[in-house]
Amino acid sequence: MQIKLKLHNTLTGKKEIFEPLNPTHVGMYVCGPTVYGEAHLGHARSAIVFDVIFRYLQFLDYKVRYVRNITDVGHLEQDADEGEDKIAKKARLQQLEPMEVAQHYTDAYHRDMELLNVKKPGIEPRATGHILEQIELIEKIINNGFAYEVNGSVYFDVEKYNEHKPYGLLSGRKIEDLQSGTRELAGQSEKRSALDFALWKKAAPEHIMRWRSPWSVGFPGWHLECSAMSAKYLGEQFDIHGGGMDLMFPHHECEIAQCEAGNNASPARYWLHNNMITINGQKMGKSLGNFITLQELFSGNHQLLEQAYSPMTVRFFILQAHYRSTLDFGNEALQAAQKGYKKLINALRILKEFNYEEQSENIDEKNTQQINQICDNCFHAINDDFNTARLVAQLFNLVKKINSIHVHQIALHSIENATFNRMKELFTRFTEDVLGLKEEESFDGKALINALLEFYKEAKAEKDYETVDAVRAKLKQQGIVVKDMKTGIDWAYEE
RNA sequence: GGUAGCGUGGCCGAGUGGCUAGGCAGAGCUCUGCAAAAGCUCCUACAGCGGUUCGAAUCCGCUCGCUACCUCCA
Incomplete structure (x- = not known):
């Protein structure tokens, strides 16, 4: 029986038959967590949904390269111009190194994912480990004329890009609508347009996460890591890109623009987005x-x-x-x-x-x-x-x-x-x-031993030595020895 | 304001023109020392109003209600 796999592609808004670029291999990239806090139910949904997709593609005998990133350069908080890196902010609060915070929550994330029986992706790249790749991509975008530098920061020129390729295809937005919806910050912005977004930001003196680049000592922009890392491990074009619906705009939209502007290629053929968990609606x-x-x-x-x-x-x-x-x-x-x-x-x-x-x-x-x-x-x-x-x-x-x-x-x-x-x-x-469901042992082994010892005690009191011996033998099979002591009945692991 | 979407039985949640999803809860029966589990049966809904159609939860229109995105978020 052969039924074709169909999936809903956000890019086209339609259900399409899945046809990978290479008939036997699938490349899949999913936006992972920003590690500045404990994982919540929403993280679980995204991870589980794409875990099942990963598992089912393997079930269908595809060779899947699954890449899910860890964002450890935080995204900017609040307004880009005065933004403070999320990881850096948390680090200051806790008096820890930023990498210490990132490591802590990365470990916590891994622990939770393992409990949820989420398979590890094949590659789990970190943004901080790919600063060079991000810088290279910025250079390509600048060389192609879709970005400009101001005071050591580099911004993506959305209007210029829109003349070349429509911006907003993924989220069904038109640039005019976006423009009317934004308000200009009078004089405060280095950006030519409110729609432009940072590719590289010069670090303020107090900013502790910083790297050298051709433009300034600073840090990469919000959306760049995924473009750089997906291209590195899956190629400039790959099959599936996934993430939460909340990332559709602007994150994934910017990713597409960056890839088009830098590599002249739309990164993923199929974009999949999981919906949100709600609480009281x-x-x-x-x-x-x-x-x-x-x-x-x-x-x-x-x-x-x-x-x-x-x-x-x-x-x-x-x-x-x-x-x-x-x-x-x-x-x-x-x-x-x-x-x-x-x-x-x-x-x-x-x-x-x-x-x-x-x-x-x-x-x-x-x-x-x-x-x-x-x-x-x-x-x-x-x-x-x-x-x-x-x-x-x-x-x-x-x-x-x-x-x-x-x-x-x-x-x-x-x-x-x-x-x-x-x-x-x-x-x-x-x-x-x-589905990745497994048997979960919900009982307590020690409580079961104690329950058996109750019977042992009763049988012994009634001098029912047949039962007594049977209980002792059963426990011994499990590597447990019963200890009859003057002070009471106890057990120990067999030595 | 712009854009997208949603409203399904007591609860959760599939379904996008005819063919009772499913889970949980509830009722009855079978089984059974008691109980549980399990099986069978029942409860058969699609926000409201109009329209298209032989036929609509499903398509179209309007009304009401809710949400998301447009700013960091899975």
Whole structure:
């Protein structure tokens, strides 16, 4: 069965059949986090959405080069002309080296991503490690006449660029509309137009993140890193560029302009944007201060949280919605996700234990046909712009079949052998390999040992030595020895 | 103000012209020492008003409500 993968391309506003530049390889670049704070639910969504896309492309046997950057030169805060680097600001507050702050939050991000079972990208480049590449790109843009230098800073000339190629294609904006929407800062700006953006900024004396360049000692502009790093690792043209919808304008728009102006090529063929997480219908974000960090979610330590939610619950919650829809946070929804996740994972466990031996002579045509249909539907769902919500729905249809087989309402061997194998393979691979859901052990091993020791104690009191020996043997199999001491019963790891 | 989008059953959330998504919650039944799990059944909605159509949640128009982007943000 061959259905083509379709994806929604922000650049065209349409669903298109995915055709990579090279039929066997895919290059994908996703905007990663700016590491000046703890990762929150929004970061998780973006990471998980593109993780699933990465996983599914691999499932389809593409060789994928996945690049997700770490932004450790912060973007400018507030107005460009008086901006202070976010990382530098945080560093001053905490009396730390900027790189120390960046490292701390990078580590925190990695820790959270690992908990969420997000695969590591193939390359995770840092902006500070690619200052030279950024300088080179600026030089190309200047040489092509699309940037100008003022007092050691370099700005991108949006109007000039717009004469060459339309600016605003990605976000559906027209330069006239943008111009009417901005107000000129009288005399304060070095920029020729309010729409222009910085490629290089001369550092003020107190600015602690600084590098030498042909123009000044300073730091690169807000959008440059992604252009420089994607070109370096994926080439001037590659297949997929992803990120949050909030990055569409101006970040991705500027990226396109920079690449066109410097390399004369539109960087990505397909632009994918995930929608926002909302909280009471309002966007969750750093700027609004209404975000919930992943650590708070995992620990339940937040005013809005009624309980802790495990990483897999969070992952499942995100996958139950399509990535281009907003997803509203709520305790009720998270609790529903928790139950749903466990239902799915219980079925997976059962399925793995089925032992199909020999096909019976009486084939259950109806169920065999239905299972095949559901398997087909799984592909239709995921191939339709990575619709994980529909895929999950189909997997739950299989859960019903799996559970019915488990309680012998459907006879295992009445399902056609090939169909059973197909179900087993697809259910497992879609759940684990594509959706990235895994079994999460929610129990406490030590509590279980203590529970067993209760029985041990009771049996001993009743002089039921058969049970006593059995319990001791079972625990020993797990490398636990029971210690009968005068002071009470205890256990230890077997030495 | 400009641009884009959204409004689906108690909750979350798919669906873009006919073919009851799915999860959670609720009700009943089966199973069962009790309970749970599981299965089956039920609850069958598309903001409002008009229009197009044999047929609309789905297309068009209007009205109401909400949101996002235009400034850093996943």
